[in-house]
Amino acid sequence: MECLLDHIALNVEDDDRMLQFYTEILELPSERLSAYRAGKVPFASVRLNSNTIIDLFPKTLWGKQPGQQRGLLNHLCMAVSKSQWQALHERLLEYQVAIETGPVPRWGAHGQGISIYFRDPEGTLLEARYYEAKSQDRECLLDS
Incomplete structure (x- = not known):
């Protein structure tokens, strides 16, 4: 079976701060933001690509549900063009977002790539x- 990733839902504490980070620093377009601000929908989202969004669940959605908590997501990786990656790297430095690791070579869905790792305002690790170019090398570099 081959699937497309539809969405990732993040439980967030400060939705305004998270929306600002994802829309201004990462430059991802928001989805349903006006409807969310007007109270017509329970959460806003940001779009990664034509197939995938990140839902930002405010604490009102997850804070009172038994068994719901933050955590368990190791990291989220976004693949972009080299020029977009360079521009993002510059914006992260401009906004004083710490680069935790990188640039480093890492294995991914399309082979070998160059990655940087940083955190959003609530601590989610982003890559x-x-x-x-398309890599034919199949060596996994998770431990490197």
Whole structure:
């Protein structure tokens, strides 16, 4: 079976701060933001690509549900073009977002890429990567 990733839902504490990070620093377009601000929908989202969004669940959605908590997501990786990656790297530095790791070579869905790792305002580890070309190398570099 081959699937497309539809969405990722993040439980967030400060939705305004998270929306600002994802829309201004990462430059992802918001989805349903006006409807969310007007109270017509329970959460806003940001769009990664034509197939995938990140839902930002405010604490009112998850804070009172038994068994619901933050955590368990190791990291989220976004593949972008090299020029977008370079521009993002510059914005992260401009906004004083710490680069935790990288640039480093890492294995991903399209082979070997170059990645940087950083966190959003609530601590979710994000990876931004670009691929120079389609890699035929199948060596996994998770431990590197």
